[in-house]
Amino acid sequence: MLMSNFLKNRKSIREYKDKAINEGVMNKLLDIFKELEEESNSKSFNFILFKDGEKVYKLLEGKAGYSGVMIKSPHYIGIRLKEVTKESIVEASYYTEKLMSKLSELNLGSCWINVKDVDKAIKAEALGEDNKNIGYLVAIGHPKAKNPFLEDPFSARFSIEEIVFKNEMGNSISLQELENRGLDDLFYYIRFAPSNFNKQPWRFILNENKITLLLEVDQGRTDLMDAGIIMYYFEEMAKTVGLSNKWKLIEEEPIEYDGKQYRPVGEYNI
Ligand SMILES: Cc1cc2nc3c(=O)[nH]c(=O)nc-3n(C[C@H](O)[C@H](O)[C@H](O)COP(=O)(O)O)c2cc1C
Known part of the structure; x- marks a missing residue:
C-alpha cells in the first residue's frame, strides 16, 4: 500500500x-522481529513477544x-532496550513503528501502551524479571469488526501551518513554497x-538545506x-519524493517560542 494511504487510514x-x-502468522511476525532488529544499526533493542496476553492483561x-x-x-x-540512551530510544521507536506498519500488512491491528509508570515488581510478574524495565508495549491482534452504525473514533491533528515553520519557530511557510519544494x-x-x-x-x-525536528517540552x-x-x-514519505537521507540526532538548547520550549532533536539534509 502507498505510504500516504497507509498513514491517512492508520x-x-x-x-x-x-x-x-495463528501459528503461521505468528512465525511471520517473529521473522519480522528478526529482520528489523538486524536492519537497525545500533542493535540496541529487542522485540519480545508475550503470547499469553491474558496473563499480561x-x-x-x-x-x-x-x-x-x-x-x-x-x-x-514488548520493546526492550539494551541500554537507555537517546539513540536507543529513537532507534527502538523508529523500528517499532515500522513493525506496526508491517503488522497491518498481515491484517493485524496494534496500539502502543505506555507502561512506564507501572511498578517494576508488577512488570516483573507480568513480563518476566528480564523485562521489568520495559517502558512500552504494543497490543496486537485481530481488530473487532466495526459497527457500521457508528462513526469511527477520530483523533484530531494539527494543521501543517501549526507545525511547519521557515527559518525560525513561528515564522509561517506558505503551502505554495512547500509545494514548490515537493514537501x-x-x-x-x-x-x-x-x-x-x-x-x-x-x-x-525548514532552512535552505536542512529540516530541523523539534519536540515541544512538556x-x-x-x-x-x-x-x-x-x-x-x-523518511518513508521522503523516499516517495526522491529523498533518501536519514535523520541525524542533534544536541541543542531548547528554543523559546510563544511561552513554550521546543527542543531540537534531529536534522535531515535536503
Ligand atoms: C509512545 C506512545 C504511547 C502510547 N500509549 C498509549 C496508551 O498507553 N494507551 C492508549 O490507549 N493509547 C496509547 N497511544 C496511542 C495514541 O494515543 C494514539 O496514537 C493517538 O491518540 C492518535 O490516535 P491514532 O493512533 O488512532 O491516530 C500511544 C501512542 C504512542 C506513540
Whole structure:
C-alpha cells in the first residue's frame, strides 16, 4: 500500500477479537522481529513477544495505559532496550513503528501502551524479571469488526501551518513554497503519525538545506519515542519524493517560542 494511504487510514486499535493469532502468522511476525532488529544499526533493542496476553492483561489491568486503562489483546509485544540512551530510544521507536506498519500488512491491528509508570515488581510478574524495565508495549491482534452504525473514533491533528515553520519557530511557510519544494504531501501525511497522548509534539523548521525536528517540552520533558516514530514516517514519505537521507540526532538548547520550549532533536539534509 502507498505510504500516504497507509498513514491517512492508520489508527490505534483498542478492541480486539478474543482470538489468538495463528501459528503461521505468528512465525511471520517473529521473522519480522528478526529482520528489523538486524536492519537497525545500533542493535540496541529487542522485540519480545508475550503470547499469553491474558496473563499480561490481568496483571496490568488498572495499572498500565492512559489512567490505568489497559488495552485487552490476545498478545503483546514488548520493546526492550539494551541500554537507555537517546539513540536507543529513537532507534527502538523508529523500528517499532515500522513493525506496526508491517503488522497491518498481515491484517493485524496494534496500539502502543505506555507502561512506564507501572511498578517494576508488577512488570516483573507480568513480563518476566528480564523485562521489568520495559517502558512500552504494543497490543496486537485481530481488530473487532466495526459497527457500521457508528462513526469511527477520530483523533484530531494539527494543521501543517501549526507545525511547519521557515527559518525560525513561528515564522509561517506558505503551502505554495512547500509545494514548490515537493514537501507538501510529506507534511500533510506525516501528521497522521501516532504520538503519546496524541500530543503531536513535533515541530519542523525548514532552512535552505536542512529540516530541523523539534519536540515541544512538556512539564520539563520530551518523549523521544515520539521523535523516532515521526522520523520513520518522514523518511518513508521522503523516499516517495526522491529523498533518501536519514535523520541525524542533534544536541541543542531548547528554543523559546510563544511561552513554550521546543527542543531540537534531529536534522535531515535536503
Ligand atoms: C509512545 C506512545 C504511547 C502510547 N500509549 C498509549 C496508551 O498507553 N494507551 C492508549 O490507549 N493509547 C496509547 N497511544 C496511542 C495514541 O494515543 C494514539 O496514537 C493517538 O491518540 C492518535 O490516535 P491514532 O493512533 O488512532 O491516530 C500511544 C501512542 C504512542 C506513540
